[in-house]
Amino acid sequence: MLILPGETIYSYLIRHCLSDGYPTISSSLANYFDCTSKQWSAQFPSFIPRISELSGVPTIQLINNHTVFPAYRHFMPLNLIKQTERLLTFGGDMNLESKMSLTANRIKREGVLKFCPLCVQQDEMKFGWIYWHVEHQLPGVLACTHHGCSLMSVLTNRKKLLLPPTINTTFIDAEFKALKISQLSEDLFKLKIPAWSFETLKDIYKRRLLERELATQNHTVRIRLKRWRTDLRAYWKPIGNAAQVKTILAQSNSWQFPANAIYGRDKVLHPLKHLLIIGHLFDTLEDFLSFSQSFDFDDTCKPNTEAMRKGQLQVEVEEKPDAQIIELLEKGSSIRSIAAECKVSHGYVKKLAQVNQIDFDRRTQFIDDLVRRTIWRKLFTGESTESIAQKVGVSKGAVEQVLSCNPELVLLRKKIRYFKARQTHRQNIMESIQKYNTRKDIRCESSASYAWLYKNDHEWLYDSLPEAVPRKKRFLGS
Template identity: 20%
Template sequence: MFPSPYPDELFYSLMARFHFWSRGKSCSNTIGELLGNQRLSAIVDFPCGLGALSARLTKSPLLQADAFIQNNTLIPFYQPFLSSKTVSAAIDKMKVGGNQGGGVHSLFGYSGSNLNLFPSHLRYCRECVEQDLMNYGETYWHRIHQINLLEECPQHHRPLELSSVPFRDRQHKYQFVDLNDLVHSLGMEHAPCDITAKRLWNTKLLSSNIQFLLEHHIPPIGLEGLRKRYVTLLQAAGYTTLTGKVNISLLSQDFITSFGQEFLSSLNCLPSPQNENNWLNLFARRLDSTINPMRHLLMMNFLNISASDFIADISNRHPFGNGPWPCLNVAADHFRKDVVHTVNIKTHPKEKDTLIGTFACECGFVYTRYGPEQNNPDHERYTYHYVKQYGEVWENKLKHMLEIEKKSQREVAKRFRVSWITVKKYSAHLAVNKRSFQGALKNTNYLKQMEYRNQWTNVQQEHPQKGKTELSQLYPRPFCWLKKYDKEWLNKNSPSLIKAKRYKPAPIDWKGRDEALLPMCQHAIQQLLSLDKPVRITMNSIGETIKVVYMLTRYRLKLPKTMSFIHPLLESHEDFQIRRIRIAAMALRERGEHLIAWKLRGAAHIDKVAVTDRVNKEIERMIKDYINSRGSLK
């Protein structure tokens, strides 16, 4: 009878326990009995043949193929960050066996990755082993312990230890090893915890995020959904502009400081601030390829967001909270009510990580607020940094309180929550203060008025090229007096404003650029083809060689000659594999070795699972030509 899975147990562990209790002759026989094909490998993370197994078992919900995939494999750790099409294809591969199954890593795009996706050997926690033996009478391989990002058990906070069982065992690929067989050799003394403080950046958040992904079976978010979420988070953290351009240098420095260079290097996730293809930059670009979940979790940990909050659609969050927004006009009946439906957002001219939002209400009250909201959104929503316009409702209320209610300016200032100087300034523009202005003007010495007017007129004649601001700096006394007591005359008798000429960049000569780029690209392709280590001919690799990736990827339509030369030479994955196979064949023949399919694939560093029919045909053709050439020599 097939055992019921324990909480967070690997399917690999289930097969190992069944093989032990069934007293099977060999693991191959057990695989053939359960999965219908003895040649299926014992894969830890993405096993195959689950459909055949569920057909042989009872109809228990926990023993169905979909339940095995979601509860006992590492698919839930990957699927939120992949497309729906990719996840469906992977699940189909895991349900079938034989030649149609397998290749999930290649499907995810991780087969050629240099990232340390999994530990070298299966891992365990000593306290979990003790607890399992106490609760179930046996222990098992825990799924979460095999996530390479974790260094300690999330439950007991003890360091995870490597067993003697390889995660990828190519010599014994049909063998399932039961953890119970290793228990007696482990010893139950606790090893001292050697995790340094340097590695304890925020392991609690990381552990909880990994547990959330494994337990909640999150469906695929989609590549565009992921990009929108990261753009929102990076903007809130001050690492991007409003257009989504990433300050990659600052982001890389803070990222390395947060995790430590040693830890990131151990995972092959160390970003390069000087490289424009820095992998951190991918999070804000339009994603056309998958990013490893390890990097997703590191980025979430860096941005201090939980997986549950990240899965929620945060991309619709507004930097100033979702609208409508409140009107903060104290004089209006709708004070603090959400009646403002639009906001104008721009970047602060000096602080690029700060946004300025301008809120305009129908009552005429216009205020600005700095964002994005971070510390206390509920409080920040009802505050402003600057009032650009108080509006007619506010001014009418001010006039009513001063003239009808006979309130003092200081009382009005307290009621309106502004300074006394603001009330005095705005009352000067209203009828209530015109009489006091005229009285002040009558009381002013008429001779002083004429003296300052003459001085201001003479100043303009002496300096005809200077503007109003420059003249006010040369002769501040007459300017300040006239501005205060005779402003209308000053405005009429001052130099008119001279608008600064805006810089207009010269139009780009795209035809000239196209002709200049063509020989550069020709030389770059020749250089790439002559490298000892083959590099795939792509638009990015050509652009990286001559440092024009942005131009080749964003302005293709404006470079017709260059594109007409490059496009026929671009290599697909199959083309690149075929070129590597040919190079490998030449190398083998120079060394006097026979051409064999597995030797060609090994010399070209191509996994057998990733080889397509077209590449296989090319390999067969080369071997056939080699055999014919040897026959002709004889």
């Protein structure tokens, strides 16, 4: 069976199963993959090589034309793009959403499949099949750009063979902003240029914000973040109730967007976050590309070491009294007193001192090499950070800082905790075995230990438990 233009891999599998006469997903999975645990509707499926065999389409063509990956790759570093493409090409257990920082972005998948009711009618007339379009599943797509209508959605179901419905569908004209974000996402998906680096994107955004008077520039660019946030929220308000947009434009005190697109280093942000910024600052993706090509970013993306030495390369979220802070630091004032007087955080004062290479008095919390070595030895033996902090006389945060600088200790301590937990749970089960003769009673007595061992030490658990009651006797009270 041929894969249709712009069809998702999930849709192709559904049609393949229906044409072969399989009634359920499990039966078809067992036939095609010798496994019933594959998640067909995944954004980044782990079975692309098998689909290539069924369809005769090369894997790279499937990835580029029939998955949503091309819409993500433009905002990823090159090494991550290559790693992701390699994993998709060869399949396997990938946990790609975590590797691509989608989990860290805290934007949940909507759990729905979207379709255009007019596209459904056209597909049935043209191909004799209805199918799921990959362009309708792209990040941020809320409308069909071909027909100008809002997309409808169906909840994904892991146990049913789902294709877009042909009844009870309605045509609703899409809101302009919904069409705009959808068009941006589709244009991004079709774009055939290399990925942008995070530094390049930051420079483009800063230049545009300066033109829009949402930033000021003297020795450095200062973003008028509060004003930008307000304008951004107001601009996308017509689609503010869309689940993912609502999450990104949250108005809580800990709201990091759009600051996290400007500050920080080498962040991998969800494509929808970039699209909301690009859509706010530019009319189309073509305008964005024209603007970005009008500058040479090769030099602007490199750190200005001379400016860093002079303390001029400072990019703040809000206007802050840098000159006053530097003057107080040079006079020898403490970090705590400067932070209180200038109404900034201790960390900000420390950062300013370090960038300007100004020595400052550290509190006794600063740990020397001898204390650091003592902490390392105690961490190596698996002692808890709370206990180490009390014995050494430092804060728990200082101990955790030492731990974070030694990643090999993190893995070692995980193993130590595992073996300690295993020993404790085994002991609990052995004590229960001395009291009871059936697995049911032992499980009720030590349910937590039983569950832990069942998950992590299955062989030992079943070797140690009494023989299971024969199935035919379980309901006879024997």
